[in-house]
Amino acid sequence: xxxxxxxxxxxxxxxxxxxxxxxxxxxxxxxxxxxxxxxxxxxxxxxxxxxxxxxxxxxxxxxxxxxxx
Amino acid sequence: xxxxxxxxxxxxxxxxxxxxxxxxxxxxxxxxxxxxxxxxxxxxxxxxxxxxxxxxxxxxxxxxxxxxx
Numbered sequence: 001x002x003x004x005x006x007x008x009x010x011x012x013x014x015x016x017x018x019x020x021x022x023x024x025x026x027x028x029x030x031x032x033x034x035x036x037x038x039x040x041x042x043x044x045x046x047x048x049x050x051x052x053x054x055x056x057x058x059x060x061x062x063x064x065x066x067x068x069x
Numbered sequence: 070x071x072x073x074x075x076x077x078x079x080x081x082x083x084x085x086x087x088x089x090x091x092x093x094x095x096x097x098x099x100x101x102x103x104x105x106x107x108x109x110x111x112x113x114x115x116x117x118x119x120x121x122x123x124x125x126x127x128x129x130x131x132x133x134x135x136x137x138x
Contacts, residue, residue, distance in 0.1 A: 016101060017090020024105060025082030032085060033102035033111075036093060042102075 002031075002044045004069040007058055010039055015063065022057035040069055071100075071113045073138040076127055079108055084132065091126035109138055 010016055016034040019041060024032050028046035035041070043049065051068065058065040079085055085103040088110060093101050097115035104110070112118065120137065127134040 013090050013092070013094030013098070016093040017086045017088075019086075020089040020101070020103060021082050021086020023082070024085040024103065029082070030106050031102060031104050032089070033100060034089060034093065035100050037099050 001048060002042060003049070003054075005041045005043065005054055005058075006066040006069050007039050007041050008064040008066050010034070010036060010063055012036075015061075018061040019058060019063055022061040023054065026053055026057055039066075070117060071111060072118070072123075074110045074112065074123055074127075075135040075138050076108050076110050077133040077135050079103070079105060079132060081105075084130075087130040088127060088132055091130040092123065095122055095126055108135075 016036055020032045020034055023043055026049055031044035033042040055065040089101045089103055092112055095118055100113035102111040124134040
């Protein structure tokens with residue numbers, strides 16, 4: 001399944017890398033796509049992730065999950 | 070424009086994050102999509118990147134660019 005999240009505060013490659021790293025470490029994640037211009041992060045995973053799991057990962061990276069796009 | 074590269078050696082979220090970080094830092098990059106299962110990295114950029122630019126970024130992250138998919 002694929003879900004698009006909106007993350008606040010990513011401005012550069014380092015930001016994109018940190019968010020990708022944390023989200024890709026969640027169980028079952030296969031693809032992570034980061035759009036630097038819009039802050040949209042598209043996550044494809046084998047099984048459903050809860051918004052809390054994704055929020056915690058984004059928090060861990062130092063950014064803020066606004067919600068599902 | 071969008072180009073798909075094959076990167077060798079990415080096995081986890083940390084790998085995906087490092088590669089994303091370095092590629093997203095190249096000039097004009099708008100989207101980076103990492104597929105952990107296949108090693109394919111899709112890069113969308115405003116202007117063309119050379120394979121050497123992408124190879125250098127992947128090297129910097131500690132992985133190997135196999136080539137364009």
